[in-house]
Amino acid sequence: MPKQGVVPDDLTRPFWEAANEHRLVIQSCVACKHLQHPPAPVCRVCGSDTVEWKEMSGRGTIYNYGVVHDCPIRLLQEDQPFNVAVVMLAEDPGIQMYSHLPGTPVDEVPVGAEVEVTFEATANGQMVPEWRVVGSSEGGEQA
Amino acid sequence: MTENAPASMYRTDEGMGLWEHRGKVAAVGVGHSPTARRWDGRAETCVGAISLIALRRAIEDAGVDPAEIDGLVMDPVTTTGAYWPKGKPVPEEVTSAFNCTDNPLDGIAGLSAEWILKNMPELTGIDFTMYGPGCMSNAICVAAQAVGDGLANTCLVLKSWHNYEGRYYQGGANAGSDLPGTAALHALWGTPACYGTALQFAEYCRKYGKNHDMMAPFIENSRQNGLKFPEGYWASHRPEEITPEDYKAARWIAKPANLFDNDLPIMVSAAYLYTTAERARDMRQKPVYILNHAASNTRPRSLTPTLDEVEADTARTARKIYEGAGITAADLSFENMYDGFAQFHQFHIEGLGYRGMKFGEALDFYQTDISIHGPNPILPSGGNIGCGRSRFWMHTDCIQQIQQRAGERQVTGVKPEVAVSGGPMPLGGRFTVWSATPD
Numbered sequence: 001m002p003k004q005g006v007v008p009d010d011l012t013r014p015f016w017e018a019a020n021e022h023r024l025v026i027q028s029c030v031a032c033k034h035l036q037h038p039p040a041p042v043c044r045v046c047g048s049d050t051v052e053w054k055e056m057s058g059r060g061t062i063y064n065y066g067v068v069h070d071c072p073i074r075l076l077q078e079d080q081p082f083n084v085a086v087v088m089l090a091e092d093p094g095i096q097m098y099s100h101l102p103g104t105p106v107d108e109v110p111v112g113a114e115v116e117v118t119f120e121a122t123a124n125g126q127m128v129p130e131w132r133v134v135g136s137s138e139g140g141e142q143a
Numbered sequence: 144m145t146e147n148a149p150a151s152m153y154r155t156d157e158g159m160g161l162w163e164h165r166g167k168v169a170a171v172g173v174g175h176s177p178t179a180r181r182w183d184g185r186a187e188t189c190v191g192a193i194s195l196i197a198l199r200r201a202i203e204d205a206g207v208d209p210a211e212i213d214g215l216v217m218d219p220v221t222t223t224g225a226y227w228p229k230g231k232p233v234p235e236e237v238t239s240a241f242n243c244t245d246n247p248l249d250g251i252a253g254l255s256a257e258w259i260l261k262n263m264p265e266l267t268g269i270d271f272t273m274y275g276p277g278c279m280s281n282a283i284c285v286a287a288q289a290v291g292d293g294l295a296n297t298c299l300v301l302k303s304w305h306n307y308e309g310r311y312y313q314g315g316a317n318a319g320s321d322l323p324g325t326a327a328l329h330a331l332w333g334t335p336a337c338y339g340t341a342l343q344f345a346e347y348c349r350k351y352g353k354n355h356d357m358m359a360p361f362i363e364n365s366r367q368n369g370l371k372f373p374e375g376y377w378a379s380h381r382p383e384e385i386t387p388e389d390y391k392a393a394r395w396i397a398k399p400a401n402l403f404d405n406d407l408p409i410m411v412s413a414a415y416l417y418t419t420a421e422r423a424r425d426m427r428q429k430p431v432y433i434l435n436h437a438a439s440n441t442r443p444r445s446l447t448p449t450l451d452e453v454e455a456d457t458a459r460t461a462r463k464i465y466e467g468a469g470i471t472a473a474d475l476s477f478e479n480m481y482d483g484f485a486q487f488h489q490f491h492i493e494g495l496g497y498r499g500m501k502f503g504e505a506l507d508f509y510q511t512d513i514s515i516h517g518p519n520p521i522l523p524s525g526g527n528i529g530c531g532r533s534r535f536w537m538h539t540d541c542i543q544q545i546q547q548r549a550g551e552r553q554v555t556g557v558k559p560e561v562a563v564s565g566g567p568m569p570l571g572g573r574f575t576v577w578s579a580t581p582d
Contacts, residue, residue, distance in 0.1 A: 003331045005321040012324035037445055038328045044442070063449075066341045067398040068333055072310075072317045076333035081395070084332045086342060086447065096445035098332040107398065111349070123320055128331060 001079045001100050005124025011039055014053045019127040022119045026095060028054040035092045058117035059090040060097070060131065065109040075123065081106050087115055087131050099131035145219075145256040145272040148285040152275075153438035153573065154467055157459065162435040162467040164291025166581030169423035169430035170542050172207070172416030174200025175374040178531060179410045181225075181306045186240035190221045190305035191250025191258055193412040198263065198299055201414035206427030207297060209265035212416070214295025215272045216286040218279070218302050219255050223408035223532060224336075225307040226315055227252040254303055271295040278302060279413065279535035280481070280565045280573040284436040286417045287575065296419060302535055303412035329446060334397065337484045339447040340568075341400035344486040346450040348399070351503035355399045359387035361509045362403050362485060365522055368515060369529015371551040372540070376409045376531030399486075406483035406527035413535045415542070420581050431545045434561070434576040435467035441570045453487075453569045454502050457494020460574065464495070464563060468576040472496040476557045477520040477544065479537035480574075481566020483527030490569045492521070517556040524552070524564075537564040541577040 008016040018025040026035050029043035030050040042049045065085035071077050082100055089095040101109060102118070114135035119127040154162065176193035186192060202209050227233075233247045241250055242261035249258045256272040271294050275282030279302035286300040316322055322330055348354055366385040370378050377383065385403055393402040423430035441456045443449070448456075465471055472495060480491035489505030498519050500508055513521035524540030527533065543549040544559040553559075565574030 004319070004327070006324055006327045006331070007321050008324040012328065015328075016324055038325065064342045064346055066334070066338050066345065066400070067395065068335065068338065069395040069398060070335055071333040072335055073330070073333040074318050075320070081398075082333075084334050084338065084397075094444045096447065098329075098334070098446060100332060122331070128327075 001082060002075055003120075003122040003128060004073065004075055005122050006126040006128065007124075008126070011041065015039065016126055018053065018055070019119055019129055022127070024056045024058050024117050024129050025053040026056055026089070027051050035095050037095045037097070056089055056091055060087040060115050061090070062086070062109060062111050062113050062115055062133070063088045063093070063096065064111060067107045083107070083109050085109055085131070097129060097131070101133065102130055103132055145274055147274045147276055152285050152288045154436055154463065155438045155440045157463055157466065159463075159467060161469050164287070165434050165467070165469060166432045166578070167420045168287045168290045168417060168433045169420050170415050170417055170433070170577070171423045171426040171428050171430055172201040172205025173539055173542055174198060174202070174204055174414045175539070176412040178374070178376040178379055180376070180380070180407075181308055182410055184234065186237045188410070189237055189251050190254055190303050190410065190412070191241060191262065193410065194254060194259065194301055194303040195262060197303070197412040197414040198259070198301060201299065201416045204428060205416040207416065209263070210267045212266055212297045212299055213268045213270055214286070214289060214298030215256055215259060215266070215269055216275050216282050216289060216298060216300045217254070217256060217259070218276050218282050219253055219274050220276055221254050221303050221305045222252065223304050223306045225305065225309060225408070252305060259301070271298070277573070278567055279538055280567065280575070283415065283417070283538060283575055284438060284573045287433045287436050290417050290419060296422060298417045300415045300417060301412065302533070304410055304533060306408045306410045337400040337405050338397040340484040340486050341397045342447055343450050343453055343490070345399050347489070347503070350450065353503070353506045356391055357506040357509060358404070358485060359390045360513065361488065361521065362390045362528060363387055364513050365482060365485070365525050365528040367525070367529070368523055368552060369525025372525050372530050372536060373550070375525065375529060375536065376407065376411070377529065400484065403528070404485045406532040409531040409533070411531065411533045413533065413539060415538070429546045431542045432578045432581045434470065434578045435464060436576070437463040437467055437574045439570055439572050443570060448570050453490050454494070457490050457569050460569075460572065461495045464574050464576060470561060470576065472499070474561045475563060476559045477523055477554055477562050479522055479524050479526070479541050479562060479564035481526065481534065481537060481572065482522055483532050483534065483567065485528050487569055488522065488526070491566070494569070495563065515552060515554045515556070520554050520557060523549070523554050534567055537566070538575065540564070545577055545579045
């Protein structure tokens with residue numbers, strides 16, 4: 001699906017630069033090791049302003065999903081309806097990322113299934129993390 | 144310049160004990176403007192103009208001399224998601240109808256306290272102004288605290304909304320080709336505003352074995368109540384009920400949220416008059432006492448709140464509400480928690496333990512008698528689903544129910560003595576406890 005272009009800003013530049021190298025990085029507090037996404041200028045737990053970017057394995061599970069039928073973004077409206085899933089990272093299930101789940105039929109999202117990161121180009125060439133299902137959900141849970 | 148209320152004005156922590164001003168502040172006046180779906184471009188219907196109507200009606204309702212009012216608390220942000228197009232000229236016939244501030248869009252696409260004071264010359268005694276940004280739920284907490292603290296004695300509270308042509312949130316960055324990096328982390332995937340709530344509802348249904356159809360009685364009841372709210376959008380312009388069949392057949396917005404799980408953005412303004420309990424005795428309307436106000440400052444860990452986060456926070460909020468008011472769930476005559484989106488109303492009332500409810504039980508409760516005539520009224524105001532998006536119908540309704548002047552909406556299955564209202568979202572909401580008596 002053709003996503004809008006991304007213009008990295010100071011706060012998120014490391015995330016987007018890593019994506020262009022097909023790497024997924026998440027902000028981590030040097031002091032307390034807390035991972036946080038979206039990123040922030042300081043650690044949301046301990047308040048430290050010493051944060052770094054840590055590379056993730058690129059593996060996760062599908063936590064939840066909805067099916068978008070009425071999208072506010074013009075560029076995506078031709079593709080309605082489409083899935084938007086929430087992926088939890090393997091390193092920390094508290095960290096979420098959105099995904100259109102390319103390759104997964106609309107409204108047939110296997111909640112709990114394993115996914116792995118891929119990278120796709122947005123309208124201005126900036127790469128963005130996306131996710132593909134690589135395994136089935138435990139217990140066959142289907143939303 | 145008017146400043147935002149400091150964080151200390153909100154009661155965000157557990158363990159604060161009874162609110163120090165419990166029963167010493169009262170609401171004594173209510174004023175509403177007419178509603179409109181969108182602004183028609185006329186001076187007399189701009190957001191500033193409708194705010195003046197609401198304020199003057201609240202003053203008249205209370206029967207107070209405008210010169211005796213010394214405080215004004217309001218939200219300067221009035222957008223429903225509609226923004227003044229970049230480069231579009233500001234209509235001179237509108238600005239020339241009012242006393243303007245330095246901001247040419249003041250009164251059209253936003254509203255400052257200074258604009259209000261320039262256009263209400265009868266308010267000669269105001270020496271306290273403050274912003275409670277977000278919605279009326281925030282502003283009334285600030286006003287209650289301000290009156291209690293003695294910053295104002297007789298204080299107006301105002302919230303107004305503007306809406307323009309165009310589809311909801313489809314202008315601005317959403318119509319463009321690029322997004323800034325921070326916004327892109329959320330926005331690239333094209334989720335509408337109700338998506339986060341729809342996710343929580345989906346998880347709720349999976350966890351507790353419920354389904355979307357079970358929301359139908361709630362939606363039907365909300366619209367029925369809203370059609371009894373004469374100032375509401377639907378009652379004023381489109382008196383249309385929503386049957387369970389209508390609800391189940393409605394198109395999806397972000398499945399499992401459909402059209403009727405979303406509220407309708409409108410233009411509207413409301414104002415209240417707050418004062419001390421002592422001063423309230425001499426006013427025209429029966430005082431409705433504030434027993435407490437409470438707030439949630441909780442943020443989700445990541446992109447969108449999980450059901451666990453929501454349930455933990457609504458339970459925490461309820462403990463704060465009850466602790467500061469010195470009441471329990473059993474004291475609530477009715478509830479008027481926020482509903483715009485409909486699918487989080489159950490989170491609010493389950494957190495409250497309304498009528499002994501536990502997590503996962505609200506949708507079953509909706510299948511029972513939840514009408515204004517039964518023993519367990521749910522959202523007698525009709526809320527945003529019943530009246531259009533204002534985020535203040537529920538507060539007005541609490542005041543009017545307790546004053547026994549809610550008209551056709553008046554609850555008859557319970558004696559309206561103590562009620563709670565607030566919102567908007569379960570995380571980050573602001574809440575007020577109202578009472579017929581100060582103790």
